[in-house]
Amino acid sequence: MRVGYGSAGGGGLGPESLTGEPVWLDLFERWLAEGVARAIPEPNAMVVATVDAAGVPATRTVLCKAVDDRGIVFYTNHDSDKGRHLATQPVASATFPWIAMERQVHFRGPVVQIERAETQAYWASRPRGSQLGALASTQSHPIASRADLEAQARAVADRFGGVDGDEPVPLPDNWGGYRIQPTTVEFWQGGADRLHDRVRVVRDPDTGVWDARRLQP
C-alpha cells in the first residue's frame, strides 16, 4: 500500500495562508467547507485523544459540532472514559483526518465544558432517536448483551411516550459539550515525494499572539 500525494488540487499551503484572528480559524473553516462541498464522509469527524490519570493516552472519533474563535466543540457522556479523563486531565488533542483531500488538521489545548445553555440548545436540535439513545446508554460501561442494551433502550423510550411519541426527552445531567481551546493548531497538505506542507500556529500564552511556522514534513 503506497499512495503518493500532491495531486488533490491543494498545494500552496504556507504561513501566509493563515489570515484573520485567531489565525487558524479562516483556513480551518475553508478546508472544512471544502470537505462538505466534496462530500467526503463525515467531514466534521475528528479523532480526539485524552489522557487517563496515569498519563496513558486514548483516542476515539467524535463529531465536531461547533467551531468559533474559542475553539472546537463536541458532545458526549461525562461519565464515559473520555469524560472521566477530562475530569482529571482537562487537555486534549484532536485530528481531522481528511485523507480524501490529502489534508489533516491537528488541535491541542485545554478543554472546558461548554455552558449548559449551549448544550441544552444543541440537545434540543438532536433527533429524538439520538436523544433516547444517549439516555439509554451508560457510555463506556460494560453490558452483558446486545439484548440487554435494546431492553434498556425500550425502557427509556417507554418512559417518554415511546420512540415515536412527542413527550420531550430531557437532557441528562451526565451529557454535554466540551470545547477544546487550541493553543496549537497544525495544518498539513500532502505533497509529492513525501515533501508535504506543514504549518503550525502556536499561541503565546502571555500575549495571546499566534505565531505561524512552516515545519519540515
Ligand SMILES: Cc1cc2nc3c(=O)[nH]c(=O)nc-3n(C[C@H](O)[C@H](O)[C@H](O)COP(=O)(O)O)c2cc1C
Ligand atoms: C464517526 C463517529 C462519530 C462519533 N461521534 C461521537 C460523538 O460525537 N460523541 C460521542 O460520545 N461518541 C461518538 N462516537 C463514538 C466514540 O468514538 C466512542 O466510541 C464513544 O464516545 C466512547 O468513547 P470513550 O469510551 O473513549 O469515552 C463516534 C464514533 C464514530 C465512528
